[in-house]
Amino acid sequence: MTYERFAYVYDELMKDAPYEKWLMILTAKLEQYGIGGRKVLDLACGTGEITVELAQHGFDVSGVDLSDEMLMVANEKAAKLGLSIPFFQQNMAELEGLGLYDCVTIFCDSLNYLREEADIAKTFSRVHEHLKDGGLFLFDVHTIYKMEEIFHNNTFAVNDEEVSYIWDCFPGEEAYSVEHDLSFFVRDNDSGLYDRFDELHYQRTYPVEQYKKWLQQAGFEVSELLADLEEAPVGKETERILFVARK
16 A cells, blocks of 8 residues: 555544543553553554654654655654654564563554455564563554444545545455545645545455454454543444453
8 A cells, every 4th residue: 555645634534533642541551561661663553643752752763664654754744853762663463673662552543444354464564573571562443343334335524624534434355344546636835736645545454353362363452442442341332442451
């Protein structure tokens, strides 16, 4: 998947994402599980919104993403704030050579962008290799309910002055998958006209037990599941599950 110009409007489109909630959970879980270190690896960091927040809260954080465009935005954002954050362009399924961390994160349902089952299993193994003994792995994914009841055959739209979009969702080829067909309209500040560009994104999820199996095979102990980023059990209409796993 290529983000191209999408990277530059990503922050505007994600302005309502629960970044503060992810940060609160990470901080709380490190304390809950007695993780004294503050070295964090933020995988699929995108434009670095959470990465920068972590750095501003005193974490020794590094960011990884597959997209050059996203990392350019992340680097610019960190530089403007006077932050020195290492960013690396890597595929998280092929993660290597970045040392050991107290915590590794994959937030914002980024794991769902991996289309192949083998890539998820490899990602979990590579994360395990980059964690200190006892370290935490936090990630969240869409539920099957969200894929089938919220996304499938639905359309979402936003009509703002600077950025507007139409977002159509269709069932994907594999079970529990979705194709996101997005058309963006971005205002040019010089001409006042709107440029259109299109993106096709693909996401896929799995039953909870399958994620647990992959985690256990990689050497993790699954400690907790949080429904919709809350300290609540997973229910039939839960849309997002956050996994807390420990090496």
